[in-house]
Amino acid sequence: MLPQIKPSEKSIYLDHAATTYLDPRVKEAMEPFWDDYYGNPSSLYKKGREALNATSTARKTIAEILNCKPDEIVFTAGGSESINLAILGAARQWRLHNPTGGHIISSAIEHHAVLHSLDALKQEGFTTTLIDVDQDGFIKLDELKSTIQPDTILVSVMYANNEIGTIEPIFEIGKWLKDLNEQRIADKLPKILFHTDACQAAGALELDVQKLGVDMLSANGSKIYGPKQTGFLFLRSGVRVRPLIFGGGQEKNLRSGTENVAGIVGLAEALRLAQLERDVENKRLQNLRDYFMNEIESKVPKIVFNGPDERKPHDKMLRLPNNINVSILDIEGEALLLYLDSYNIAMSTGSACTSTSLDPSHVILAIGRPYEYAHGSMRFTLGKQTTKDDIDYVMTVLPGIVEELRRISPVNLNPEQPEQVSLEKAFVGQNMDKFRNQKIKS
Amino acid sequence: MASIKPIETNKLKKAEVVNQYTGETWVYSETVKDHFFHPRNLLLDNPTEGQFDAEGMVGSPACGDMMTMWLKINPESEQITEMKWKTFGCGSAIASTSMFSVMITENGGMHLDEALKIKPQDVMKRLDGLPNRKIHCSVLADKAFRKTVNEYFRNIGRHDRVTTEGSRIVDKVLNITDKDIEEAVLEGAKDILEVQKKLKVGVGDPESIPEIEQLIRFYCEKYYG
Numbered sequence: 001m002l003p004q005i006k007p008s009e010k011s012i013y014l015d016h017a018a019t020t021y022l023d024p025r026v027k028e029a030m031e032p033f034w035d036d037y038y039g040n041p042s043s044l045y046k047k048g049r050e051a052l053n054a055t056s057t058a059r060k061t062i063a064e065i066l067n068c069k070p071d072e073i074v075f076t077a078g079g080s081e082s083i084n085l086a087i088l089g090a091a092r093q094w095r096l097h098n099p100t101g102g103h104i105i106s107s108a109i110e111h112h113a114v115l116h117s118l119d120a121l122k123q124e125g126f127t128t129t130l131i132d133v134d135q136d137g138f139i140k141l142d143e144l145k146s147t148i149q150p151d152t153i154l155v156s157v158m159y160a161n162n163e164i165g166t167i168e169p170i171f172e173i174g175k176w177l178k179d180l181n182e183q184r185i186a187d188k189l190p191k192i193l194f195h196t197d198a199c200q201a202a203g204a205l206e207l208d209v210q211k212l213g214v215d216m217l218s219a220n221g222s223k224i225y226g227p228k229q230t231g232f233l234f235l236r237s238g239v240r241v242r243p244l245i246f247g248g249g250q251e252k253n254l255r256s257g258t259e260n261v262a263g264i265v266g267l268a269e270a271l272r273l274a275q276l277e278r279d280v281e282n283k284r285l286q287n288l289r290d291y292f293m294n295e296i297e298s299k300v301p302k303i304v305f306n307g308p309d310e311r312k313p314h315d316k317m318l319r320l321p322n323n324i325n326v327s328i329l330d331i332e333g334e335a336l337l338l339y340l341d342s343y344n345i346a347m348s349t350g351s352a353c354t355s356t357s358l359d360p361s362h363v364i365l366a367i368g369r370p371y372e373y374a375h376g377s378m379r380f381t382l383g384k385q386t387t388k389d390d391i392d393y394v395m396t397v398l399p400g401i402v403e404e405l406r407r408i409s410p411v412n413l414n415p416e417q418p419e420q421v422s423l424e425k426a427f428v429g430q431n432m433d434k435f436r437n438q439k440i441k442s
Numbered sequence: 443m444a445s446i447k448p449i450e451t452n453k454l455k456k457a458e459v460v461n462q463y464t465g466e467t468w469v470y471s472e473t474v475k476d477h478f479f480h481p482r483n484l485l486l487d488n489p490t491e492g493q494f495d496a497e498g499m500v501g502s503p504a505c506g507d508m509m510t511m512w513l514k515i516n517p518e519s520e521q522i523t524e525m526k527w528k529t530f531g532c533g534s535a536i537a538s539t540s541m542f543s544v545m546i547t548e549n550g551g552m553h554l555d556e557a558l559k560i561k562p563q564d565v566m567k568r569l570d571g572l573p574n575r576k577i578h579c580s581v582l583a584d585k586a587f588r589k590t591v592n593e594y595f596r597n598i599g600r601h602d603r604v605t606t607e608g609s610r611i612v613d614k615v616l617n618i619t620d621k622d623i624e625e626a627v628l629e630g631a632k633d634i635l636e637v638q639k640k641l642k643v644g645v646g647d648p649e650s651i652p653e654i655e656q657l658i659r660f661y662c663e664k665y666y667g
Contacts, residue, residue, distance in 0.1 A: 332507065334532035338478065351532065359629075372530075407486045408536070410499065410510035410528040 174213020
């Protein structure tokens with residue numbers, strides 16, 4: 001029996017990792033740049049100088065937060081573009097002087113902006129290695145270290161994962177690469193650049209690039225209560241990348257095109273506010289998240305949480321404070337998503353049926369969960385406006401929906417024996433299971 | 443130019459997703475929505491011994507759906523008197539199976555041979571359409587039904603009426619069949635590169651590529667044409 005409760009009047013948005021609303025203070029900061037200070041920063045007259053002043057101030061603000069120089073910030077049109085510029089740009093720069101070779105290392109749980117950039121580079125003759133992660137999603141450092149080759153030119157590891165929230169050991173990798181690079185330069189081997197995709201981390205974690213030890217860092221506005229299609233790449237002085245977009249030579253020739261002045265102002269203000277408020281907000285979100293996890297655990301049977309569990313003792317932050325990822329066994333994620341939607345609750349799933357490629361979440365598979373766990377994986381990401389009342393409302397409907405969907409499901413998994421899934425008799429194409437095994441490993 | 447309407451922000455605010463094929467709101471048509479939220483002919487408890495004449499199960503690990511189906515058939519008239527099902531599947535799988543169950547049991551039940559002629563497209567028509575990339579999920583009911591009917595024929599000893607969809611090996615090195623390519627197309631692969639990504643087909647057996655391309659065209663036409 002489905003919960004006989006009216007849909008929530010308030011939209012309960014629990015998908016802040018997908019995108020966030022625009023903080024009203026950010027909106028206010030952007031306001032004058034639409035129709036008052038609308039000049040082109042490249043123009044010499046007053047209107048142009050006003051605009052240039054705005055982008056310069058924004059650049060300085062971001063540089064202060066990152067503890068870098070303002071001219072090390074390249075504004076782009078979003079996180080994916082920053083990542084593409086870092087990875088494709090660094091590889092193609094290297095290609096200018098090296099007709100063959102070039103090896104790039106990344107992790108198995110990166111965002112598609114990274115993975116598909118690497119696919120593109122493979123077609124250009126580069127080789128790539130994706131490092132496995134452990135059951136909580138932490139990159140295997142030993143494997144990373146043993147994968148380095150003489151022609152390795154770039155390591156790209158995300159700061160925090162978008163699906164399960166795992167915070168990767170960027171500091172450790174940065175420090176280790178720094179020592180390794182000293183040796184490599186002495187050995188006349190190419191320096192290995194280090195890039196991190198910080199799009200999910202920017203609102204919650206420290207962004208000091210000197211401490212992180214990165215050469216490049218990508219971040220964007222749309223995950224931190226800033227405007228969409230805004231982003232930046234931190235590019236350490238001396239690191240050269242080939243541009244993706246050619247034209248008027250803006251952003252030191254690295255990103256041509258008239259600057260999105262309002263967007264740049266909004267991005268800087270959003271990052272400033274997020275970093276200013278993050279300690280207090282992180283604490284609040286962690287408490288709310290742990291409460292939500294306890295509620296799910298006590299009211300929904302047969303579930304498995306994905307990613308590190310901070311309810312257990314830990315000495316440092318292991319995952320993003322707002323992220324919950326749970327595999328609800330025996331049910332399919334999209335069906336649950338649609339039911340929750342009918343109660344005005346928004347969240348996302350790792351189910352194949354909601355992805356454009358019809359492939360289940362590569363992150364859930366990479367942490368060693370079977371296909372069925374990925375198809376039933378649900379991601380809730382809390383935000384600044386999420387309250388305990390919202391969580392309580394979700395908990396009044398979630399158990400009933402799960403129960404109903406389980407009643408119509410022929411699957412009955414035993415979480416103690418995860419290998420006993422994917423009933424063989426259910427496979428239609430005989431060759432599919434061979435293919436399936438390959439896929440799980442890759 | 444005057445006919446181009448401005449974006450009406452107020453409408454957007456209320457707007458649900460618009461089905462690009464039917465123009466209806468939400469991801470699915472009203473009929474799909476109805477069958478999704480109120481599925482017909484579900485079997486909620488486990489069947490008792492002898493309650494049905496045949497049971498079949500199908501599923502695809504790659505799309506993450508699975509279905510069990512039960513049939514009760516009048517042995518004299520060969521009409522389907524009952525069709526029950528359970529699924530681990532998405533909205534499209536639930537709605538299309540629900541609709542399929544209605545189609546084959548309405549008006550006293552369809553004759554087995556007639557029911558076997560129903561194509562996934564017929565179900566989709568009754569559902570007022572499905573988005574292209576969800577067609578894959580709707581084929582599940584069709585497959586489950588064929589498997590269950592075969593099971594019935596075996597149970598009554600009519601092995602001559604069992605239809606097996608012969609699969610033919612296309613890529614000799616990796617042992618990949620035309621059925622696998624059909625699966626890949628249903629999962630959204632539209633050209634050889636995308637099919638290769640899903641199946642690694644043709645990599646070890648380059649001679650098979652022209653035939654694979656032909657199969658991709660055939661299945662694209664069949665399901666999306």
